[in-house]
Amino acid sequence: MSTNKQFLQDSWFSKQPKAIMICGAFFTGLIIAIIVTVPTTIALSRESESSKTFTKSKTVEDVSLQHISLRVGAFNIKSFGEAKSNNEFAFKNIIKVLSRYDVILIQEVRDKSGKASVKLWESLNGTGIPYGLVYSERLGRTNYKEQYVFFYRANKAELTGKLQYNDTREDVFEREPFTVELSYFSLENVVKKRIALMALHTTPKNAFVELEELPAVMNLTLGHFKRSHGIIAMGDFNADCAYLSNKEKSTLELFRKDGSFRSLFKDSADTTVSSSTSCAYDRAVVYGKNVKVSEAKVFDFQKAFDLTESEAKQISDHYPIEFRLQ
Ligand SMILES: *[C@@H]1O[C@H](CO)[C@@H](O)[C@H](O)[C@H]1NC(C)=O
Numbered sequence: 001m002s003t004n005k006q007f008l009q010d011s012w013f014s015k016q017p018k019a020i021m022i023c024g025a026f027f028t029g030l031i032i033a034i035i036v037t038v039p040t041t042i043a044l045s046r047e048s049e050s051s052k053t054f055t056k057s058k059t060v061e062d063v064s065l066q067h068i069s070l071r072v073g074a075f076n077i078k079s080f081g082e083a084k085s086n087n088e089f090a091f092k093n094i095i096k097v098l099s100r101y102d103v104i105l106i107q108e109v110r111d112k113s114g115k116a117s118v119k120l121w122e123s124l125n126g127t128g129i130p131y132g133l134v135y136s137e138r139l140g141r142t143n144y145k146e147q148y149v150f151f152y153r154a155n156k157a158e159l160t161g162k163l164q165y166n167d168t169r170e171d172v173f174e175r176e177p178f179t180v181e182l183s184y185f186s187l188e189n190v191v192k193k194r195i196a197l198m199a200l201h202t203t204p205k206n207a208f209v210e211l212e213e214l215p216a217v218m219n220l221t222l223g224h225f226k227r228s229h230g231i232i233a234m235g236d237f238n239a240d241c242a243y244l245s246n247k248e249k250s251t252l253e254l255f256r257k258d259g260s261f262r263s264l265f266k267d268s269a270d271t272t273v274s275s276s277t278s279c280a281y282d283r284a285v286v287y288g289k290n291v292k293v294s295e296a297k298v299f300d301f302q303k304a305f306d307l308t309e310s311e312a313k314q315i316s317d318h319y320p321i322e323f324r325l326q
């Protein structure tokens with residue numbers, strides 16, 4: 001017994017320096033852990049706080065299809081710049097069109113100073129809903145430039161990314177596709193989802209070549225937005241009439257009925273305001289199996305706002321295309 005006791009005592013005393021070292025190491029570790037984790041915890045709790053506010057503002061609202069899906073539009077507002085923004089009639093009606101949507105892509109923005117776009121933004125905010133704005137660079141091979149501009153309702157979607165496709169080497173696109181990634185509440189499971197929305201306004205005389213390239217660019221872009229459940233390319237593709245023959249169209253992967261890309265608008269759609277033309281220039285194409293869309297249609301604002309053809313043409317020569325994203 002005594003030898004055992006002696007042994008324990010010996011062993012305790014001989015091990016004491018080691019024990020002190022272990023304790024020291026333990027406390028040093030603890031201090032480091034505190035230094036590292038406390039700021040991270042604060043940052044994380046801030047993050048969850050902000051997402052909580054986002055959640056709260058959604059759940060207090062009536063949980064209906066309106067609130068947990070996005071109404072998306074794409075509108076070629078023919079040559080939108082200062083002159084058009086100063087045309088009171090046109091401007092007032094443009095706001096009426098744009099404010100239908102939770103997310104709206106506008107094309108043919110020719111607004112070097114940016115004043116016309118800010119005026120749009122102010123007027124949209126003036127409807128009582130805060131809007132976000134994202135825009136591409138001024139794009140085009142010559143001095144003629146256009147911008148892609150997205151407005152989105154900040155209480156329904158959050159911007160989580162953007163990407164300008166750059167094809168300077170191959171130079172296929174006159175105005176390279178510009179993509180935004182948005183996070184929004186989805187009807188499915190009432191969870192937040194991300195979607196990539198790609199803008200394209202093709203150059204009419206080269207529509208076929210640009211549309212031939214588009215599937216690869218959509219695929220590549222979706223690869224960039226890894227958390228997105230799909231990508232939708234939309235805009236004035238000039239995909240009809242004089243700019244794209246049926247024969248050409250039938251060879252395009254983008255419009256193949258049995259392929260990976262889903263076209264939301266048929267060739268029979270008419271996206272032109274002029275009563276003498278019926279062309280499905282404006283399109284939206286989905287890539288991604290889990291993307292659920294409904295209510296795809298052309299918004300005929302001439303009829304909806306009870307305008308004459310010449311009044312409607314002051315607004316644009318195109319009607320917007322629209323759909324609901326679930
Ligand atoms: C529009 O509202 C958003 C969100 O409140 C704000 O950030 C933005 O500055 C406003 N834009 C203009 C032009 O007032």
Ligand SMILES: *[C@@H]1O[C@H](CO)[C@@H](O)[C@H](O)[C@H]1NC(C)=O
Nearest residue numbers: 137139164165166167168176
């Ligand atoms: C593409 O890259 C080139 C070279 O880096 C640059 O000069 C050009 O502005 C870029 N274009 C776009 C549309 O981003």
Ligand SMILES: *[C@@H]1O[C@H](CO)[C@@H](O)[C@H](O)[C@H]1NC(C)=O
Nearest residue numbers: 215216219220223260261287
């Ligand atoms: C998309 O890209 C991946 C990876 O390069 C490829 O395996 C796939 O076949 C592409 N899909 C389409 C529809 O082009």
